[in-house]
Amino acid sequence: MSEQNPPGLDLARLAAHLERERPGLLRGPLSAEVVQGGRSNLTYRVTDGVGRWIVRRPPLGHVLATAHDMAREHRVISALRDTPVPVPGTVLLCEDPDVLGAPFYVMEHVEGTPYRTAGQLAPLGPERTRQVVLALPETLVALHSVDPEAVGLGDFGRPEGFLERQLRRWGKQLEASRSRELAGMDELRGALGDTLPVSPAPTVVHGDFRLDNVLVDAEDQVAAVLDWEMSTLGDPLTDLGLLAMYSERQDVTDSPVSTTSTAPGHPSAAELIERYARLSGRDVSRVNWYTAFAYFKLAVILEGIHYRFTLGQTVGAGFDRIGELVPVFIDNGLTTLRKG
Template sequence: MTTAAPPGLDLERLRAHLDAALPAPTAGPLAARRFEGGRSNLTYLVEDAASRWVLRRPPLGHVLATAHDMAREYRVLGALAPTAVPVPEPVLLVEDETVIGAPFYLMEYVEGVAHRDAKTLAALGEQRVHGLGVRLVDTLVALHALDPEAVGLAGFGRPDGFLERQLRRWGKQLEASRSREVPGVDELHRRLADTLPDSPAPALVHGDYRLDNVLVGPDDRITAVLDWEMSTVGDPLTDLGLLVMYTELARRFDGVLPGAALAPGFPDTAELVRRYAESSGRDVSGLGWYVGFASFKLAVVLEGIHFRYTRGGTLGAGFDRVGELVPLFVEFGRTSVEG
């Protein structure tokens, strides 16, 4: 850790604000480092001599109008903290952009590993890897079983017309990030609109649910589900479709995406889907549409990141290849929708 401020943080202004806003003043100067691996909101470990926190803020540069809502993330963490879905405890929301240059929130630091590659995960052994894959699905089922109103999230989303509205929203996001022609992306959008399914009963959805968005403790428990920036109340099968998309694309395009699902023992797509269907009681026969929608959505996210990269608004390595991934998502989405 270093007391030098990493890009996107002003540690002196942050400390002054925390001294005024927290129950007790900070214990000496702050140190911070940015967590690697994220491609959207920026996440930092912040600590003083006595405490550790995690800080989340929007990315630098090009920010889409409806994305990167810190208050929304903070609210869902507060609602889920008392439930069976493990999340970090929220500490402080700051919407005053003069503190560090953007809204941000602080949450507790949770011990755990975010598994992003097959080699690290495979070291656990096949039995433990399989158990983790099962718990990943079970945690998603637990999330979808919650009553949003009962946990304090009344009005958090508008489930009526959810899929149609989501398609429209992501189409607008694509337009806001266009800097080049992406073959097939508009065709995929039209195909999704033409084959819109009827949604099951609404639930709280994560919006980006996958293995590397959870922390795993030394006892193989999932200690926290992270990155709630896309969460809402809507169609729960959108989460399952995205989990399947990541699992399938990791296997089909090894080295392109986080490849932890390639570790021996990790459940295949059929087992993941069967486990979810049996535990949740939901009909998953139309899942191909949801996998296609997940592919379109992530293609738009990546195109937005590529847009920021071309304008110097990204931090860290690996952004130069993000643009190459977009056509892969588009093509996989098209084949998924077509069955």
Template sequence: MPENPVDPPGLDLARLRAHLDRELPGTVQGPLDAELIEGGRSNLTYVLTDGTGRWVLRRPPLGHVLATAHDMGREHRVMTALGGTGVPVPGTLLLDPGTETLGAPWYLMDFVPGTAHRDAAPLAGLGAPRVHAIGERLVDTLAALHRIDPAAVGLADFGRPDGYLERQLRRWSTQLAASRSRELPGVDRLHGLLAARLPESPVPALVHGDYRLDNVLVDEHDAVAAVLDWEMSTLGDPLTDVGLLVMYTELAGVGGGIIPSAATAPGFPSAGELVARYAGLTGREAADLDWYVAFASFKLAVVAEGIHYRFRQGSTLGAGFERAGEIAPVLAEHGLTTLKER
């Protein structure tokens, strides 16, 4: 550890250390150091250490921030509520909803060891049987989330399930408008088709909002050790999570690795296998799956366009952001193709 740690972008280590010493006295024992974790595409994630202990801090991105898209309190609340359930989450330690310490709200949680599998090659090295088991456990954890009674964990008011899909379409269309700086072929047509074909949602559940393999940590026994990145979580239509997982599986490796390639590793379950396992565990048939996959494509296209917008402003941190703009038209086309072919 350096004797004089350098502040990574977005963190003031001296202010942070003073705040932690006030709110969690005795937790940090030595000089505090921090490293930005690469790979995130929205909120910023740092690993903190004092040379002995390790913790994880989350804060919104620098610069342009879309309303409601980077709610630290929301992430902190859902993970706190899920502690002790069948859904593994990091322990939450502290929420700072103000801006005095870091210029934005932030929260601190336990460090959980494990691997977020993003690339196919390292995952393939485990062998096809282990890869298949990891894919199955990914679905098992999603099913466990969707089986939780929100009221039983204090989340009965965590969202408004009635009209959820209509509001989601409106929300993502609004966010696209807020980040739009160029023509984006196909995206308006896709939005129109989605609006015209809204399905009837099943019984609502806790929805993660960005559920995929590299948003979970897998331990040395190939079990899911923790589900991460809860910034889009709410009460809503659970099939939106299923559609997103299918979309990430179908487009794995597209865009030069902008979409994670791990699902292309030999042995990883096919989209059909994932859906069938989910249906068997939850009793939910994935009706109108084409709509949910197309909606996932639209939503990720909007996220990619937001990253592209922030990158052009020079306010986005991390590797690979310069290519985010390339994937948005590809996602729009995938959504349109899905609605036509299924």
């Protein structure tokens, strides 16, 4: 349901800014609704009754600006506009916090569905579900084929030592939320560090590539890739490992984490990996390391959510079960890593 002023979005101030920066864009007064499903940044669907746009801004009361870099998201989406990677068109970036209380950007609205659960996929049937998911490695190959220099992203990250820095970063995140004993977590972290693979040539990486971060259109094609807040230049196989991890069936019930992999017709992780390898020509022989690393990252993220829940800093359904999932993902990470 549309609201006149949803939390974090003053529509009068937004309209005034758009009129100044993009005169003639608006045809009437604005209304907006919060788009559910985002993990951190706030997303709004805005309309003037004729056109529709998406507004993205950091969460309310955020502290670490680097974790919610609007200019970074806007830059990568703009750079990929004329490539085979499907992304929304960008309208403007505003880095002045006086307008909405934080930096934000506006992009075009793209029609499509972000499938987040097996239940949402079920009406498609097994064959359509299979085709939808098989489009993901194709989209990933398109992204990893983009020449960063050619699209102005040559300085978008520091590929040297990428995996070591990623492991350190998530290790620090773990320490920041460590409040209980987690059997196997330190073992998984140490084993990942002891078996670091040699990265292939760097590419633009999405950082959080999975089915519910893309929009699928009525023809079952990927209409747009969303949520670029973790994008950078780095090891492309980190994207593949994350996709593989989310495509493996987890031994959990009633999970608040994505359940799309349990939908009838969903391809196996092995099929998606094989398809990526065939289309990209990359060596994926160490993909188990990358998948185990994805399990480690998700375990750290979930532990952080659990820690905030114990402090009373989260509200909403499902948070009380997050802590039970962490050991499952640790065990899955260790099992995957031992496969070599």
